[in-house]
Amino acid sequence: MRTQGEVLEGGRVVDEGAVIARVRAGEAEAYAELVHAFTGIALRAAVALGAGSDAEDVVQQAFFKAYCSLGRFRDGASFKPWLLAIVANETRNTVRSAVRQRSVVGREAALAESEPLIPESADPAVAALEGERRATLRAALAQLSDEHRKVVTYRYLLEMDEAETAEALDWPRGTVKSRLNRGLEKLGRLLRKEDKEGGEERE
Known part of the structure; x- marks a missing residue:
């Protein structure tokens, strides 16, 4: 049984609370475990919310902003919804600043693997x-x-x-x-x- 604050990824268990504690303690490289664990769902969220071909850039920026904001992350909270809120904000900003409006057809193509x-x-x-x-x-x-x-x-x-x-x-x-x-x-x-x-x- 998984304990609270853990994520099953690739057959292994990632204790996100412990990883965040390590990052806060100065072990910056530990953040890669969170990136690995949540990149898939973050990409799916960005694509589904309209980022289209910019989804990877949106997710990279979201992970960067999440890293910079870890000091404000509430102990005991779940990392996934917090990260996806950042992804949603980044997607909205990207869509707003895009030169062209994305068509429904474009969004369907981007969602092909969802x-x-x-x-x-x-x-x-x-x-x-x-x-x-x-x-x-x-x-x-x-x-x-x-x-x-x-x-x-x-x-x-x-x-x-x-x-x-x-x-x-x-x-x-x-x-x-x-x-x-x-x-x-x-x-x-x-x-x-x-x-x-x-x-x-x-x-």
């Missing part, structure tokens, strides 16, 4: 997301408001639990629940509309 993991129990309209359904989901996600897209992305694409999502977004857990429900409802309507239009095209 694996949407919305469970069947979440909403009937969001079930069976294999194959061509993934592209439909990505296009539908892009039509949601920023807050709804974020909460759905964090809970399902990034497999974060409710508490981690609340911490990453700096929202009360009740807000996470209500916005997630509304986001899933809107997503379901968009997917049903897409299915209906797709069916008419095939007739």
Whole structure:
């Protein structure tokens, strides 16, 4: 059983609290363990939130800012939601400062390797997301408001639990629940509309 503050990565357990303590004590090279443990999910978050081809740069900058801010990191807190909040901020800044606006098609291409993991129990309209359904989901996600897209992305694409999502977004857990429900409802309507239009095209 994993203890609190530990992350399973590549078959080994990383005690993030201990690693952070080592970094704070002057062992800067220990930070590489956190980078290794969380790069994957940080990239997925950046891509899902719209960073596109800039995702790697966003993640590198987020890790740098997190390193510089470790002195303010709260002991006993989880590193993942804290890092992903920084990733989200960096993604937003990158998208805002981009010369060109990213199209839905561009975001779909950037998300090609993401694996949407919305469970069947979440909403009937969001079930069976294999194959061509993934592209439909990505296009539908892009039509949601920023807050709804974020909460759905964090809970399902990034497999974060409710508490981690609340911490990453700096929202009360009740807000996470209500916005997630509304986001899933809107997503379901968009997917049903897409299915209906797709069916008419095939007739």
